[in-house]
Amino acid sequence: DLGWLEERMRQSITGQHAFRMSKVTRTEAETRWKQQPFKLDLLEDLEDDNIAHCTHAGFTDLCRGGHVNHTGEIPVFKLMSIAGAYWRGSEKNPQLQRIYGALFETEEELAAYETQLEEARRRDHRRIGRDLKLFDLYDEVGPGHVVWLPAGATIRRELERWVEDLEIEHGYDHVITPVIAKRELYIRSGHWDHYQDAMYPVMEREGEQYCLRPMNCPHHIMIVDSEQHSYREYPIRIAELGNMHRWEKSGQVSGMSRVRIMTLNDAHIFCTDAEMVEREVEGVLRLMEHAYGILGLTDYTYRLSLGDPDNHEKYVDNPPMWEAGEAL
CATH class of the missing domain: 3.30.980.10 (Threonyl-trna Synthetase; Chain A, domain 2)
Known part of the structure; x- marks a missing residue:
């Protein structure tokens, strides 16, 4: 053609x-x-x-x-x-x-x-990964589902240990949460209304519906919301190397650059006021630059995502909240 x-x-x-x-x-x-x-x-x-x-x-x-x-x-x-x-x-x-x-x-x-x-x-990373026996992708497992081979799993394990220790040193509490939850949790968090097309199909057992999580936010919020906290406990920093599942369209999946199951070095920081938020954002940026420096990563940029007051489909309809957050 x-x-x-x-x-x-x-x-x-x-x-x-x-x-x-x-x-x-x-x-x-x-x-x-x-x-x-x-x-x-x-x-x-x-x-x-x-x-x-x-x-x-x-x-x-x-x-x-x-x-x-x-x-x-x-x-x-x-x-x-x-x-x-x-x-x-x-x-x-x-x-x-x-x-x-x-x-x-x-x-x-x-x-x-x-x-x-x-x-x-x-130099395609898919060929190199296969040649060095780091990872592979199998049709039988499914597109976007990476299989880590022994050598690659060793590299990943060392990185995970280093990241967890580094974050614990900086005051983060690491947790482990399930990769699945009831659909009601994502309805409550708002992910279901805005994100269901990018989620794996619902699983139904014994009259209840379950979903593979597309992100870790609801689980971490549940941890903090499960008990009362003194103002002295804040900021509360919850971190996890959590697996997330997103149903990327088959035409969008590509090697390890666009996958359907990913492990995110994720964290959620809970603050009491704007002054604390400013300090924590500064601390996060310093920690990121410290980690990037150790890994030899120098060519990177930051992107600040702002709200769109005219798009209520993808953005929470709360203008005062957006104005306060962006003013920081």
């Missing part, structure tokens, strides 16, 4: 077809694309005076422009692969096909890029 598409593209390049832009009204655009729901969806985001079509040869498409003068100016290219992609990046929408391609000024640049890709395949 890719070879056929490339040949069609080369025929278009040989034809040196000019790109011609034209503005259209919303009514004209809706009439032209009435049989194409994706085009109609895109039109909803466009202002009435900013709807444009582009035509070359006999092909016209909804397009805002930004082209070479004609197809003959398109340099060296190659179509690389095909993959599935959800419309607008949401798994709730239909799945489409995405074609990846590469474009360069010269044949030499394209050849260098292909060599780079081949080197990346040669």
